[in-house]
Amino acid sequence: xxxxxxxxxxxxxxxxxxxxxxxxxxxxxxxxxxxxxxxxxxxxxxxxxxxxxxxxxxxxxxxxxxxxxxxxxxxxxxxxxxxxxxxxxxxxxxxxxxxxxxxxxxxxxxxxxxxxxxxxxxxxxxxxxxxxxxxxxxxxxxxxxxxxxxxxxxxxxxxxxxxxxxxxxxxxxxxxxxxxxxxxxxxxxxxxxxxxxxxxxxxxxxxxxxxxxxxxxxxxxxxxxxxxxxxxxxxxxxxxxxxxxxxxxxxxxxxxxxxxxxxxxxxxxxxxxxxxxxxxxxxxxxxxxxxxxxxxxxxxxxxxxxxxxxxxxxxxxxxxxxxxxxxxxxxxxxxxxxxxxxxxxxxxxxxxxxxxxxxxxxxxxxxxxxxxxxxxxxxxxxxxxxxxxxxxxxxxxxxxxxxxxxxxx
Numbered sequence: 380x381x382x383x384x385x386x387x388x389x390x391x392x393x394x395x396x397x398x399x400x401x402x403x404x405x406x407x408x409x410x411x412x413x414x415x416x417x418x419x420x421x422x423x424x425x426x427x428x429x430x431x432x433x434x435x436x437x438x439x440x441x442x443x444x445x446x447x448x449x450x451x452x453x454x455x456x457x458x459x460x461x462x463x464x465x466x467x468x469x470x471x472x473x474x475x476x477x478x479x480x481x482x483x484x485x486x487x488x489x490x491x492x493x494x495x496x497x498x499x500x501x502x503x504x505x506x507x508x509x510x511x512x513x514x515x516x517x518x519x520x521x522x523x524x525x526x527x528x529x530x531x532x533x534x535x536x537x538x539x540x541x542x543x544x545x546x547x548x549x550x551x552x553x554x555x556x557x558x559x560x561x562x563x564x565x566x567x568x569x570x571x572x573x574x575x576x577x578x579x580x581x582x583x584x585x586x587x588x589x590x591x592x593x594x595x596x597x598x599x600x601x602x603x604x605x606x607x608x609x610x611x612x613x614x615x616x617x618x619x620x621x622x623x624x625x626x627x628x629x630x631x632x633x634x635x636x637x638x639x640x641x642x643x644x645x646x647x648x649x650x651x652x653x654x655x656x657x658x659x660x661x662x663x664x665x666x667x668x669x670x671x672x673x674x675x676x677x678x679x680x681x682x683x684x685x686x687x688x689x690x691x692x693x694x695x696x697x698x699x700x701x702x703x704x705x706x707x708x709x710x711x712x713x714x715x716x717x718x719x720x721x722x723x724x725x726x727x728x729x730x731x732x733x734x735x736x737x738x739x740x741x742x743x744x745x746x747x748x749x750x751x752x753x754x755x756x757x758x759x760x761x762x763x764x765x766x767x768x769x770x771x772x773x774x775x776x777x778x779x780x781x782x783x784x785x786x787x788x
Contacts, residue, residue: 426783431739431770437721439755440712443653447643449663449694451634451703453609457482458628460602463489465622470631472616475699476607483605483618483630490600497596501589507582516590521579530568530575537561537568611635612699634703637696641672643709644687652713653677659692661709663701670694670701674711719752720761726771727751727759736765737775739784744772746780 463485470482508519521527544561547553615632641661645653659672672694681688694701726736738745749764772778
């Protein structure tokens with residue numbers, strides 16, 4: 380009985396082993412056709428012509444990416460130094476102006492009359508000093524004026540009369556009263572001489588005053604014309620022809636549009652790498668063109684409020700394409716990085732978060748997974764997966780691994 384049961388169990392084990400072996404053998408035969416079918420499908424794809432580029436060694440600059448606002452290099456509220464009625468205004472909103480260009484004029488009649496009045500007063504002062512018409516203004520010595528020469532002559536005459544009276548008085552030929560009269564006459568003549576000297580000096584001072592008044596009148600006539608202090612564009616016009624203008628009243632706002640000043644707040648962690656004259660590349664919303672500037676000014680201190688460093692860059696704007704007040708995204712190129720592997724940006728294909736490039740081996744495409752780094756223009760940094768010198772397909776598109784390819788010259 381026991382022997383019969385043991386034989387039965389041995390038979391069952393043998394049957395199970397045979398079934399297991401049969402199942403394993405059947406799976407191996409099924410997998411091989413599946414792989415062959417996939418390879419056949421890829422090989423069945425038409426051969427494709429591709430262009431290759433070799434991965435090369437290069438350097439990429441480290442960049443600090445920040446945002447900022449474009450501002451005018453200079454902005455001025457222009458007004459008159461004198462009051463008057465506005466006769467003409469030659470600019471309007473958006474008008475380009477050059478340095479020295481006339482912007483506005485006041486009615487010049489009042490100022491021309493003041494110049495004429497001051498000129499006549501000056502001629503009177505010159506005449507009192509004995510200066511001839513057309514003779515240039517000069518300092519006239521008091522002794523050369525007519526009033527002083529007349530007083531000097533009277534003084535000499537009084538001195539002679541006094542001397543004669545003194546001689547006759549000693550000889551007792553004239554009375555005491557006659558001598559006293561001669562002495563008093565001398566003192567009066569001396570006083571008149573001193574008064575004449577002071578009057579001559581006063582006339583000289585009056586000449587200088589009249590000259591200054593004439594210069595002021597001429598300057599006011601000049602100031603009745605408003606000119607641009609620098610090249611720029613009119614940002615705002617605030618007055619019209621015929622309005623009465625007061626001293627210092629703002630007429631127009633002038634801004635310099637070349638170059639522009641880009642104000643950037645650099646985070647404290649990147650502040651140490653920013654230097655004067657470093658290149659700045661910026662983009663403006665709505666403008667597809669990339670613009671270039673340079674770091675011009677750096678604040679000496681980091682702001683305690685937001686832990687940033689204020690940096691100003693100068694951005695050329697000869698064509699006036701950029702506008703003050705625009706928001707800009709900027710990349711400050713700080714220091715050059717170490718040597719790295721670079722491939723064309725078009726050679727990298729991304730799918731489901733995986734980056735790859737396609738190479739060529741034995742006339743077929745070969746897929747290589749890579750890990751990318753920074754981008755610079757039309758090149759991208761490869762951190763893993765490709766070494767310098769490896770060929771990569773420039774524009775792989777829907778090329779798949781194993782597909783036959785032909786390399787174009």
